[in-house]
Amino acid sequence: MLYLVPTPIGNLEDVTIRAIRVLRESDLIACEDTRTSGVFLSKYGIDTPTTSYHDHNEREKAPQLVKRMRAGHQIALITDAGAPGISDPGFFLVRAAHRAGVDIQALPGPTAFVPALTASALPCDRFVFEGFLPKKKGRQTRIKTIASEPRTVVFYESPHRLLRTLDDLIEQCGPERPVAVARELTKTYEEIERGTLREVHSYFAGYEKVRGEIVIVLGGADA
Template sequence: MTIEPGKLYLVPTPIGNLADMTYRAVEVLKGVDLILAEDTRTSGFLLKHYEIGTPAQSFHAHNEHKKVEEAIEKLKRGSSIAQISDAGTPGISDPGFLLVRAALANDIPVDSLPGATAFVPALIKSGFPSDRFVFEGFLPHKKGRQTRIEVMKEESRTAIYYESPHRLLKTLQQFKDILGDRNVSVSRELTKKFEETVTGSIEDVMAYFESKSIKGEFVIVLEGTK
């Protein structure tokens, strides 16, 4: 494929299984002048696997405000840039929004490739309605956390959350305390060797994970209110 100069490419990367990389994604990463990676060490494994030798620079939550202006200037001068996150699609609970907004404000073309996003397989596997849903991403750790959950009392759509292993049980307990013991589906390590999905009442799912060593990245799919 032809890489256009002065264009920003948003390239999804596998959420676990390296074989989920698309042909087009590999071609773009090989063809652009620069790759902006959330963590160059993490992305290094992927780039090496697909023999991608394009220079890569870090672009993450702690430096993206500073790096956006630099990237925009390179794009204006005709460089082609691809942005990737550690896993999944840039901009979905990962860096991406700020750069896209700045690119559009400067009339820089943006191409977002389709690809892996963790919440989609978790939603489909849950068996909950998927015709209408709300993606909540990560809950705040402290301020505003309870308020965000209380909003779901009247939400009839399926809701999707990302959660870390050490907060999983706390989050499920808060869901039960505030929303009642409705049904929930919890997926972990999607596309990886130890992929697992547990679906049932919040109480039953909590009991299951309380008896396990909780590891991996989690997606919580919460049934909407009846």
């Protein structure tokens, strides 16, 4: 059995009772970073053995984990924060487990784009999730596609690329397109800045240094 278990994106209280039970009952927890996950697991007294599973070792590690699951072991997959497979490792192992006939259950739980979207004050009845934009190759093509998308678009960005991305969006969408930028969701310094691309760019340009995880929610072309 493979369990996909979402973990808190900031506030460690954002975890379900079921998630804690599954992590305690599992034979092994595959973690994106065992040190980061160790803080969360320790808080809830979870002493299940852990192993690393991340972007750089998943092709080597997935067959080993699948072999254990086929032998009857229950393995839980977690990432540093949020839901496995959503802009984090997970898909490769899920596909390998499925092909091997392993049962898979995905638990509901924290993921950054949902609270950013619902609190953005932009339409959330129809939306598109883009994950992270390409850093170089294909970046401008992707942004042009996003600019013409009629639905609300949600994507992640690193803090040091935020202003560059807002500049690119202004160029392709125009300065008056509505946007919301969420930073440090569920953490002490959480904030969501809403306005036009011009206004939000001006706001974050005033920061000496932008910090924290970033979610951008862009109004659709028809907004």
